[in-house]
Amino acid sequence: MSRAWLAVFAAVILLPLAVRHAIASEIWIFAIFGLGLNLLLGYTGLLSFGQSTFFGSAGYVSGYLLKHYGINVFAALGIGVLVGAVSAALVGYLCVQRSGLYFIMLTFALNQMFYFIAYQWTTVTGGEDGMPGIGRPVLLGVDFRQPLAYYIFVALLFLVSLWVMKRIVESPLGKILQAIRENEVRAQAVGYDGARLKLLAFVIGGAFSGLAGVLYAMLFGIVPLEAIGFVFSGNVVFATLIGGSGSLYGPIVGSFVFIWLSESVSVVWARWPLLLGVAFVIVVIFFRGGCVEAWARFWSWRERRRMATRLAS
Amino acid sequence: MALLRTENVTKAFGALTAVNGVSLEVEAGSLHSIIGPNGAGKTTLFNLFTGQLTPTSGRIVFDGRDITGTPSHRVAHLGIARSFQRTNVFPALSLLDNVWIAAFARRGSWRGFAWRRADRYPEVTERALAALRDVGLQDRANQLAREISHGEQRQLELAIALAAAPRLLLLDEPAAGLSPDETQRMVALVRGLKGRYTIVLIEHKMDIIMGVSDRVSVMHFGSLIAEGTPAEIQRNADVQRAYLGGVVVE
Ligand SMILES: Nc1ncnc2c1ncn2[C@@H]1O[C@H](COP(=O)(O)OP(=O)(O)OP(=O)(O)O)[C@@H](O)[C@H]1O
Numbered sequence: 116m117s118r119a120w121l122a123v124f125a126a127v128i129l130l131p132l133a134v135r136h137a138i139a140s141e142i143w144i145f146a147i148f149g150l151g152l153n154l155l156l157g158y159t160g161l162l163s164f165g166q167s168t169f170f171g172s173a174g175y176v177s178g179y180l181l182k183h184y185g186i187n188v189f190a191a192l193g194i195g196v197l198v199g200a201v202s203a204a205l206v207g208y209l210c211v212q213r214s215g216l217y218f219i220m221l222t223f224a225l226n227q228m229f230y231f232i233a234y235q236w237t238t239v240t241g242g243e244d245g246m247p248g249i250g251r252p253v254l255l256g257v258d259f260r261q262p263l264a265y266y267i268f269v270a271l272l273f274l275v276s277l278w279v280m281k282r283i284v285e286s287p288l289g290k291i292l293q294a295i296r297e298n299e300v301r302a303q304a305v306g307y308d309g310a311r312l313k314l315l316a317f318v319i320g321g322a323f324s325g326l327a328g329v330l331y332a333m334l335f336g337i338v339p340l341e342a343i344g345f346v347f348s349g350n351v352v353f354a355t356l357i358g359g360s361g362s363l364y365g366p367i368v369g370s371f372v373f374i375w376l377s378e379s380v381s382v383v384w385a386r387w388p389l390l391l392g393v394a395f396v397i398v399v400i401f402f403r404g405g406c407v408e409a410w411a412r413f414w415s416w417r418e419r420r421r422m423a424t425r426l427a428s
Numbered sequence: 429m430a431l432l433r434t435e436n437v438t439k440a441f442g443a444l445t446a447v448n449g450v451s452l453e454v455e456a457g458s459l460h461s462i463i464g465p466n467g468a469g470k471t472t473l474f475n476l477f478t479g480q481l482t483p484t485s486g487r488i489v490f491d492g493r494d495i496t497g498t499p500s501h502r503v504a505h506l507g508i509a510r511s512f513q514r515t516n517v518f519p520a521l522s523l524l525d526n527v528w529i530a531a532f533a534r535r536g537s538w539r540g541f542a543w544r545r546a547d548r549y550p551e552v553t554e555r556a557l558a559a560l561r562d563v564g565l566q567d568r569a570n571q572l573a574r575e576i577s578h579g580e581q582r583q584l585e586l587a588i589a590l591a592a593a594p595r596l597l598l599l600d601e602p603a604a605g606l607s608p609d610e611t612q613r614m615v616a617l618v619r620g621l622k623g624r625y626t627i628v629l630i631e632h633k634m635d636i637i638m639g640v641s642d643r644v645s646v647m648h649f650g651s652l653i654a655e656g657t658p659a660e661i662q663r664n665a666d667v668q669r670a671y672l673g674g675v676v677v678e
């Protein structure tokens with residue numbers, strides 16, 4: 116097993132000892148959300164500014180079914196994944212033909228459209244008040260209202276998500292998406308239908324967002340209107356860039372930094388987004404690869420120094 | 429038998445007719461060169477063959493099949509591979525991945541492509557490594573494409589085309605921007621490919637063409653002005669004029 120996986124397992128076990136269970140759960144949920152985005156952002160080179168469309172849609176649909184029909188947890192998750200994937204297919208279909216700024220603006224605009232639907236459709240979504248009263252059902256005798264039980268559930272799903280995403284990025288598809296990012300014209304010339312493969316990346320990313328959206332709704336018992344808003348879409352981009360979009364593990368690190376800052380520091384200092392801004396500026400100027408790159412550079416610097424001192428003596 | 433045939437292919441960009449009524453036959457197994465001064469329409473012709481562009485009129489037939497207007501990713505699956513005049517690789521990927529991607533595209537089956545680990549396709553990796561060997565880059569398989577020299581990138585450009593195991597290989601000025609030494613090596617490389625593939629070679633340096641070609645077509649202002657064996661072309665007065673008439677002298 117690789118060092119990265121050991122670190123992830125250690126974090127899963129130690130995290131609930133360090134912070135409140137709700138925050139710990141949120142970190143992994145946000146990490147799943149980030150994994151989905153990063154397939155688009157890091158691997159395919161598509162800056163989607165509308166990921167909360169899929170996150171929120173899944174939250175609303177599964178939340179509604181949980182609330183009014185008391186469906187099974189796994190059914191809720193499955194439906195959430197499906198809603199995430201289908202809404203991403205819809206948005207992706209409209210977006211993949213564009214590129215650059217047009218692409219970004221279109222993901223954003225469609226996100227706004229979904230937001231206004233949720234805002235207006237108060238009978239279902241509750242509009243500005245959100246959709247409260249979403250329970251966490253009992254499953255196989257385990258009561259998920261227990262914060263720790265729910266944390267374990269979320270953490271396990273996160274590990275499964277990470278494993279699935281690892282398989283995807285290490286498969287031919289992972290290479291092909293990177294090739295499209297690097298040079299779409301050449302990728303087409305060697306035989307890949309760029310638009311269709313980008314759409315596939317959207318659908319997979321949407322499925323991950325959908326899973327995260329349902330877990331989020333069950334964690335807080337509510338789907339707030341913000342869950343489908345552009346700030347949420349921006350946050351996941353922010354977190355992923357801070358963590359490092361060039362690596363599979365970047366979004367996980369980003370989720371830690373982001374949720375920890377927003378949940379801990381925001382309590383003592385209301386202007387915490389300022390700190391986030393500073394972190395972001397540091398990343399953009401010094402470490403385009405985010406925390407993961409900074410970490411790798413630190414290690415290679417240490418290695419070089421050790422080498423140098425050994426040579427000197 | 430002609431593997432590739434064009435009938436009166438024309439491509440206009442607004443008022444500019446870049447390719448004008450070109451009818452051409454490329455025999456299977458031959459090396460057919462297309463020469464012509466800058467802006468003659470050679471690259472545009474390739475873009476039409478491979479579906480990057482759609483002709484304004486005319487037909488393109490590959491192996492008895494009309495491929496006029498077929499999108500480029502589908503043309504690739506039919507077995508037409510090209511190299512580009514301006515290096516067009518995947519900069520942040522390793523050389524092996526650059527060719528691996530091209531080799532995988534021609535596999536025919538997509539089974540497990542989003543799930544099975546890429547290193548579990550030994551036949552694809554084998555073909556990718558063979559393509560790197562063909563151009564002499566096997567020792568740099570793990571380097572990134574953006575880290576190698578311009579000359580080596582030209583070799584990689586060729587390897588990407590070879591990795592697709594093409595039935596028709598289109599080479600667009602493989603020696604563009606190379607030093608005299610590198611040009612010599614590239615010419616030797618192309619000579620080595622002759623006979624193994626059906627090749628269409630664009631080049632505007634006469635001396636390179638004459639040694640390797642079976643047939644030569646000459647393009648000038650979008651039209652074919654001559655076709656024949658290298659010796660015939662060398663004697664042709666129209667060609668002399670196109671080349672020496674002040675348009676381009678290499
Ligand atoms: N996409 C395009 N849109 C508009 N004009 C184009 C386009 N592509 C090529 N042209 C024009 O068509 C003409 C032929 O260009 P082309 O690149 O085919 O020439 P070429 O024979 O390959 O020349 P060179 O030897 O310089 O590579 C040129 O005048 C060029 O400016």
Ligand SMILES: [Mg+2]
Nearest residue numbers: 470471472513
């Ligand atoms: Mg050209």
